[in-house]
Amino acid sequence: MNKLWGLFIIVGVLFSLVSGNTNLLSEEIVSGPKTILDLFLSMFPLMVLWSGIMNIAKDAGLLEKLAHLMRPFFRLIFPDLDPDDEALGYIASNITINMLGIHNASTPFGLKAMKCLQEKNPDKKVATRSMITFLVLNTGGVTLIATDIIAVRSLYGSPNPTFILLSTILATFISTSFGLLMDRLLYERSKRRESRHLK
Amino acid sequence: MNLVTLSNYLLPVVVLLIVLYGFIKKVPLYDSFTKGAKEGMELAFSIFPFFIAMIFGVNILLKSGFLDHIFLLFRPLFDFIKIPVEILPMAIVRPISGNASFAVMIDIIKKFGVDSFMGRLAATLQGSTDTTIYVLTLYFGSIGIKNSKYALTAGLLADTMAVVVSVLLVRFLFF
Numbered sequence: 169m170n171k172l173w174g175l176f177i178i179v180g181v182l183f184s185l186v187s188g189n190t191n192l193l194s195e196e197i198v199s200g201p202k203t204i205l206d207l208f209l210s211m212f213p214l215m216v217l218w219s220g221i222m223n224i225a226k227d228a229g230l231l232e233k234l235a236h237l238m239r240p241f242f243r244l245i246f247p248d249l250d251p252d253d254e255a256l257g258y259i260a261s262n263i264t265i266n267m268l269g270i271h272n273a274s275t276p277f278g279l280k281a282m283k284c285l286q287e288k289n290p291d292k293k294v295a296t297r298s299m300i301t302f303l304v305l306n307t308g309g310v311t312l313i314a315t316d317i318i319a320v321r322s323l324y325g326s327p328n329p330t331f332i333l334l335s336t337i338l339a340t341f342i343s344t345s346f347g348l349l350m351d352r353l354l355y356e357r358s359k360r361r362e363s364r365h366l367k
Numbered sequence: 368m369n370l371v372t373l374s375n376y377l378l379p380v381v382v383l384l385i386v387l388y389g390f391i392k393k394v395p396l397y398d399s400f401t402k403g404a405k406e407g408m409e410l411a412f413s414i415f416p417f418f419i420a421m422i423f424g425v426n427i428l429l430k431s432g433f434l435d436h437i438f439l440l441f442r443p444l445f446d447f448i449k450i451p452v453e454i455l456p457m458a459i460v461r462p463i464s465g466n467a468s469f470a471v472m473i474d475i476i477k478k479f480g481v482d483s484f485m486g487r488l489a490a491t492l493q494g495s496t497d498t499t500i501y502v503l504t505l506y507f508g509s510i511g512i513k514n515s516k517y518a519l520t521a522g523l524l525a526d527t528m529a530v531v532v533s534v535l536l537v538r539f540l541f542f
Contacts, residue, residue, distance in 0.1 A: 170513075173424045173504070180427035183436075192430045196423075204422045207466070208415060215411045216404045221385055223403020224396055228389040268377060271465075271497065276407045278502070279414065279509050286510040294514040295507060300521065303506060307462075307522045309497030313377065317490050320473060324481040331482075332490045335536045339495035342532045347525025354517035 211272040218273035222261050231257040234264060245305070245348055248298050255284035259302055266306070269315040278306055297355055304351045308344030312337060417508040421501055425464045434459055450534050453479075454488055458530045461492060462499040462523060469493060488537045496529040 184193045225231055235242070235256045242249070242256055249256060258281035265274035285299050286292065295303075314336055322329035389396050428434065438455050445452040457471040472489040479485035499522035507515055 172500070172519075173420065176424040176428040179433055180424075180429075180431040183433040184431040187432060189432050192432075193427065196426050196430050200423060200426055201419065204419050204426075207422070208418055212408075212411050216407045219407020219410070220400035220402075220404030221382060223406070224389040224394055224399045225385045226403070227394045227399045228385070228392040230385065230388055266497075268381065270378070275414070275505070276410045278506055279410050282506050282510050286512075292511060295512045295516050295518055299507075299512070300516060300518040303503060303518050304521050304525060306506075307497045307499040307502045308525055309495070311494055314494035316469070317472075317494050320476065321481055321490060324476050324486075326481040328482075331541075332487060332494065335487065335491040335533070335540055336494035338540075339491055339529060339532045339536055343495055343525050343529035346528040347521055350524045351517075351521040354521050358517055 211275075214270065214273045215276050218265060218270070219276045222265075222277065225261070226257070231261055234260040238263075245301055246298050248296070253284070255281045255298075255302075258284065259305075262306060263310065267310055267312045269311055269313045271309075271311075278302075300355070301348065301351050304347045305344065308340065308347050310340050310344055414505055414509055417505050420508075421504045422464070425467070425501075429460070429464065429467055450530075451485060451488070453485060454492065454530070454534070457489060457492060461496060461529075462526045464501065465498040468498075484537060484542055487541055488533060491533040491537050492530060495533050496526050499523060499526055 181193065184190050222231070225234075238256075238260050239251055242259070243251060246256070258277045262274045262277040262281060265271075265277065281302060282299060285296060285302070289296050289299075313333070317332060317336070318329045321332060386396060389399065434456070437459065438452075441455055442452050445455060453475065457468050457475065460471055461468040472493045475489040476486045499519070503515060503518060503522060507518070
C-alpha cells in the first residue's frame with residue numbers, strides 16, 4: 169500500500185513536470201484538500217446517522233437475526249470464522265446498507281467488522297483470509313438499487329431510468345461471485361506456497 | 368408503482384422497521400441511537416487521514432494526465448476484442464475513485480445519449496462494482512495492516528470481470 173500510494177504521487181508529479189501540465193497539479197495541491205474536506209463533510213453526517221440507526225438494530229437483536237439469515241452464505245465464504253462471530257453481524261449490516269445503495273453510510277460497519285477480525289489476528293500487520301474475503305465482497309459492490317445512477321439517468325431524460333437495474337444487478341452478482349472464486353483460488357495458492365516454505 | 372417510487376419508499380421503510388422493532392423490543396431508542404452515532408462519529412473522524420491521503424494521491428495521478436496516455440496503449444487491444452475504447456477511461460478509473468468514474472459516466476451519457484449502448488454500458492459499469500483501491504486502503508489502513516497479501520489481485524480481477532460482464536450483458540440484453 170505504501171508503494172502504491174507513493175507511486176501514484178511520484179508518477180503523477182513527474183508526468184506533469186515532463187508534459188508541462190503543472191498548473192492543474194499545483195491547483196490540486198493548494199485547493200485540493202478543501203475539496204476533499206467538502207467530500208468528507210458530505211458523507212460524514214450520513215455515516216453518523218446510520219451508525220445511530222444501526223445501533224438500534226443491534227440493541228434490538230436485528231443484526232444477529234440478519235447474520236443468522238445470511239449464515240449459509242457466510243459459512244460458505246468465511247470458513248475460518250465461527251458462525252457466531254461478532255464480525256459477521258457487522259459484515260451483514262455493511263452488505264445490507266450497500267445493497268440499499270447508500271455506500272458511504274456502510275463504511276463504519278465495514279471498519280467495525282475489520283476491527284473485530286483484527287482482534288483475532290495473530291499477526292497484526294498481515295491481512296487474514298477472512299479480511300480479504302470481506303474486502304472482495306465489499307468492493308464487489310453488490311447493489312440492488314443504485315439510487316445515484318437512476319437519478320442521473322432520469323436527469324438526462326431517460327424515459328425509463330430504472331431500466332439499467334437488470335444489467336447492473338446481473339453484472340454485480342457475476343463479477344462478485346467471480347471475485348470470491350478468485351479469492352478462494354489465490355488463498356489456496358498462498359497456502360501451498362507457505363507450506364512449501366516451511367518444508 | 369414503478370421502481371423509482373419504490374426506491375423512494377425503501378429507505379423510509381427500512382428506518383421505520385428498525386425503529387419499530389426496537390420499540391417492540393423495548394430498546395431505549397434515543398439512548399441507543401446517540402450512542403451508536405457517537406461511535407460512528409469517532410470512527411468517521413479516525414479514517415480522515417486515510418481518506419485525505421488516498422484521495423489526494425488519486426487526484427494527483429488523475430490530474431497529471433498520465434492515465435490518458437495509458438489509454439492510448441490499450442487502444443489496439445480494445446479494437447481487437449471489439450469493446451468500445453471510449454469505456455476504457457472509466458474502466459481504469461473505476462477501481463481507483465468512485466467520484467471520478469461517476470464524472471466520466473456523466474460525460475459519456477452527455478456525449479452518447481442516456482439510452483445509447485455507451486450510456487447504458489457506463490451506467491451498468493458504475494453500478495456493478497465499487498472502488499477497490501479506495502476501500503482497500505481505507506479498511507486495511509484503519510486497522511494497521513501493512514501486508515494485504517493477494518487482496519489487491521483478487522479485487523482487481525473482480526473489477527476486470529465487471530467490465531467484461533457489463534459489455535456482454537448490455538450488448539445481449541439491450542441491443
